[in-house]
Amino acid sequence: MSNRFAQLAFTPAVQEHQRLHGSDRAYRRMADGSEAADPIGRDEAAFIAQRDSFYLATVSETGWPYIQHRGGPRGFLKVLGEHTLGFADLRGNRQYITRGNLDHDGRVALFLMDYTHQARLKILGRARVVEAADDPATLAALTVDGYPGRPERALLIDVEGHNWNCSQHIPQLLPRDGVEEALVSLHDRIADLERENAELRQRLPQPQ
Template sequence: MTSRYAQLLFTPPVQLHQEHHGSRRNYAAMAEGPAVADRLTAAEAAFAAASTGFYLATTGSTGWPYVQHRGGPPGFLRALDERTLAFADFRGNKQYITTGNLDTDNRVSLLLMDHPARRRLKILGRARTADVSAWPAAAGPLVPDGYRAVPERIMLIDVEAYDWNCPQHIQPRFTPAELEEALGPVRERMASLEQENARLKERLAGAEEVDRAR
């Protein structure tokens, strides 16, 4: 956990609960440090680039929190630099709850999951939208070839803090593509064994015919 993440989330009420449950002393040290925004490293950038989905939390004008899933092919979410994340916000059901919430409160929280590796990355930031035409060419294609979704806008996240969370209670889950990659060698081995088994059966059948002919 970075010091900035602790500074933002360890509010006075949170600190009271930490004190009550005996964890305040350890967590107090985590908040020590300059009150400046975190910078993304190569690890966070790579994790984002490999993601095919994440959860995005906003707060509405009435104070109710809202969580929405955002997904796309690998690379739809990426770090433009050490302070900025961006993703292609594809056309959906036109409810615009997340977009409307950002009009009154631009603070967001992102939760990125890697179920096979049992890893998660939590990010705090401030979101702003931009027209698709504003996508920087240096960042590469906004939408990979063959992906049929239509980007409606670009969402830019000015990162404030992040935290790599522990793997406890994360159940390993795999996408069809991940399963195919993992099971490919097994299937090849099984096919090879089946072919070898068929050859052995043919030899055995031939030997039995020879025995009967004697």
């Protein structure tokens, strides 16, 4: 866990519970150090580039948290710099809950999952909305060519902190396309073996 993520996540109430349950010593040093924002390193950038979905949390003006799933082609969430992420916000059900929440509070949390390899990355940051009419070039740069959907705006996220979680309790799920490809290969191999077996049977002496 990075220092900055711990500084943001370990509020006084959290630290009190750590003290009560005996984990304060293990976590205390994580909150020490510089308050500079965490850079997006090579490992984080590679992980982000492979994701085809993530969960985005915002906070409403009445204080309720809201989590939304965002999906797209692999790599649609782009690393734009050492501290910046961005993606094109496509038109959905037109409820605009996330969009409205960001007018009130730009703080966001991203939860990126890799179920195949049982890995996850949490990101805390501040989102900036760029409407299409205000900066069409930025939106165009984040739009994935050929992907269906109407991009309405760009969301830029200034990363404050990030944290890799352990793999404990993450279910190992395999992508459907990978499973289907493996099944097709297995089916073809079985068909080849059945043909070979039939040919060998024909060569055997026939019973009198």
